[in-house]
Amino acid sequence: MPITARVARYDHILLDLDGCVWVGDEPTPGAADAIAALRAAGKNVAFVTNDSQLGTEEYVRKLWRLGFQASLEEVVTVGGALQFELAQHFHGRSAVVIGSAALHRHVEAAGLRIVNGTGFASRADVVVVAFHPEFHYSELRDATQAALRGAFLIGSNRDATFPNSDGLWPGSGAIIAAVETASGRTVPTVGKPEPTLVQTALDRLGPGSALMVGDRVDADLGAAHAAGIHGAIVLTGASDRETAEAARDPSPVAIAERLETLVLGSS
Secondary structure, three states: OOOOHHHHOOOEEEEOOEOOOEEOOEEOOOHHHHHHHHHHOOOEEEEEEOOOOOOHHHHHHHHHHOOOOOOHHHEEEHHHHHHHHHHHHHOOOEEEEEOOHHHHHHHHHOOOEEOOOOOOHHHOOEEEEOOOOOOOHHHHHHHHHHHHOOOEEEEOOOOOEEEEOOEEEEOHHHHHHHHHHHHOOOOOEOOOOOOHHHHHHHHHHOOOOEEEEEOOHHHHHHHHHHHOOEEEEEOOOOOOHHHHHHOOOOOOOEEEOOHHHHHHOOO
């Protein structure tokens, strides 16, 4: 299937996952055909996600399960970005972690010792904060006590919500806000709209023009702008048409009902 002129001009297409490629455990309509068409047209594809619930291998397995081809090198996750930052600066130190089992594995792979729920939690060197559906008050307590004692703080992203099959759910931004409110400190983040994930994907893809496609004006469009590339918005996730059309500095180069519409031009 031929792709539209508005995406044919780019060498690389970077795709957000939640709200763009899938919602919850269902692919967005026509997304598998759209991505297959991009590959058939010779475009390089990368998947860039702010979601730290799964590890890279788990995201690849989910992509294949939902009908998408993907390799490990094509998937860039915020959990991987956190692992890199922690390994660079805090190897051998202790951490309190608010996050999924996958995020715990990332932190441990970075060489940190996780001390949640122990007598050492309040004296942890680092507090790592991200979304996970089993978020518990005890995690917030440990993180707050460590933060008040001066631990270094780092978070995944400030997405207030993320799309699921029954509507928007509270995201990492909501949990980070709880830590910030309790500690009176600011949590720096590595996920979109920071450019880190997009830059990592571009480094892997190599030279060429690139388009970031996502569902969030703040995170996806912001990250594209911060990384110096164009951004497009699809309306299958967090941002509606009014929000997308009102976006300025940057503005999206395209707004589409869904990824299929953007790539294949179907209605």
